[in-house]
Amino acid sequence: MKKIAVLPGDGIGPEIVAEAVKVLNALELEFDMEAAPVGGAAYESHGHPLPESTLKLAQEADAILFGAVGDWKYDKLERALRPEQAILGLRKHLGLFANFRPAICYEQLTHASSLKPELIAGLDILIIRELTGDIYFGQPRGRRTAPDGHFPGAEEAFDTMRYSRPEIERIAHIAFQAARKRSQRVTSVDKSNVLETFQLWKDVVTEVGQQYPDVALDHMYVDNAAMQLVRAPKKFDVVVTGNMFGDILSDEAAMLTGSIGMLPSASLNERGQGLYEPSHGSAPDIAGQGIANPLATILSAAMMLRFSLDQPQAADRIESAVQHVLAQGLRTADIHSDGTTKVGTREMGDAVVAAI
């Protein structure tokens, strides 16, 4: 029996994960689901955002259903104890190097975008972000007395950006393979005009691309990509980039759709084990009010069924059910507009269950 670790986390995490679990249960498949604390909640109960017991559960599971972590009340804690360290720790310990971040604009929600409808309607981009390398995890890093530079002898802080050839190769293969199932186009985003790391990135992605002659590859500098996403987002299909640039561009792309409350994500390792979470955060300002949108988490559960649990049909059923509730006109507050019916977190979950 496949095992799912359920990590609700902080803020709206518990509410939205509860709905996704309800939807998973409605499928009447057999899973072993086990919950554990993570983030600020785990800090409160165990003194650490990623307790040993939670990490162990995650490592043993086939998939992790993750809510969200973080709350302003932990801002004053030392970095190692802050909620976000849980997600960084899970990525690192499980080797979750391949992050899939779709940016999709649902037909019924086009109006919610900041962009003019003709620019955003029908948007369907897949951003593939490398998630265990780059400046996020590169050593050495820290504070010291500056050995040289503009102010030798002054206090300074530093981090190391790094990518090795095999790290770039494996994420490039993921991107080209994903493009084969879509429209055979990959845009690799780099900053090779300035950074050694991204010159290697560009060289290696180009080399790997030669094994995929059916896929068109182009390269774009990150500053230009940030512009082109605003100017003409639909020109992109699969975008592959490093951890830091991917953090920025995937959030920018998500916000372009105007409905970040709808966007799931998946983070996979080489064994197909994966962590599935909504693209939005823990929204502590609306936690506990029963108004958060659970659809991103429900759609993350669908990705989980498809990528880690070998249940593509169940994934399709969830995705169709979500389409159905949107067509019915049900909307949580974040995507509500005139002529639609405003519902709460639980009603939305119930509607998806009913549609299944």
Added chain:
Amino acid sequence: MKKIAVLPGDGIGPEIVAEAVKVLNALELEFDMEAAPVGGAAYESHGHPLPESTLKLAQEADAILFGAVGDWKYDKLERALRPEQAILGLRKHLGLFANFRPAICYEQLTHASSLKPELIAGLDILIIRELTGDIYFGQPRGRRTAPDGHFPGAEEAFDTMRYSRPEIERIAHIAFQAARKRSQRVTSVDKSNVLETFQLWKDVVTEVGQQYPDVALDHMYVDNAAMQLVRAPKKFDVVVTGNMFGDILSDEAAMLTGSIGMLPSASLNERGQGLYEPSHGSAPDIAGQGIANPLATILSAAMMLRFSLDQPQAADRIESAVQHVLAQGLRTADIHSDGTTKVGTREMGDAVVAAI
């Protein structure tokens, strides 16, 4: 007599700089203007994108009027000889650490934006980007055999992100002082939840902020800033950030206005010496056609008069003249729309001269 180094560069650079020079001449002030090759043009004539003679001229000048550099035809050159190295070299050798990038949406050009008019009309953000530190210039950097990490022994490339306390202090002072002349608000953008460098950044900006009790300071993570710029750009006023994040966010913000052909920029050092250039690039695809928009360069000349040449009234005259030609309905192709008059690069320059 104040000295201006005129560096037209590549692509549309020569055309747009010629119009800015024409406008400067129309002011009937006394300047010593001297031109020199830079970028690909300098590589062709001198074998290097930033020849000694050009650097010397720039160092001796009070201000540099810069066009743009870069062309795909130099993509195959080794990095040290590529056109962009000229701009990096000028920043480094002249210590141009403070980059001012206004993102302004002109009333008559609101329609050109990707964003819905109500979100963008009247936008007036000032992005202040640190320009001589961060991962752009941090040593060590290069290629090597990975000493550790995910694939020890593999080929890897690396760069170093660094900021020292005095580097952060001086750019923070610039931001707070700029905010005093605007609406007393600064947003500092960091990634302190992941990077040591930006934890120091946040700490130091907070400390400097205590010397400006009249200015409100808030902090935002770079991924969130990329989102909020799309969602509600008018919530920002002065934004201060590092070199890498500033590269991405200033371009994103510029593109949000839809009229990047209108946006000037200034890069200053501690002595008030500055480099002035349009925010857009060299656009080799339209070079030589006489259709490029010279207004960003003309407005850069206005910034130059104000910041480096002690001629604020002359700057005002240029800016009013640009407002006047917009009000007249004159538009280059990039900002043209129904009901306005399409003009070329030279006609636009002539119209600004006439308005002066």
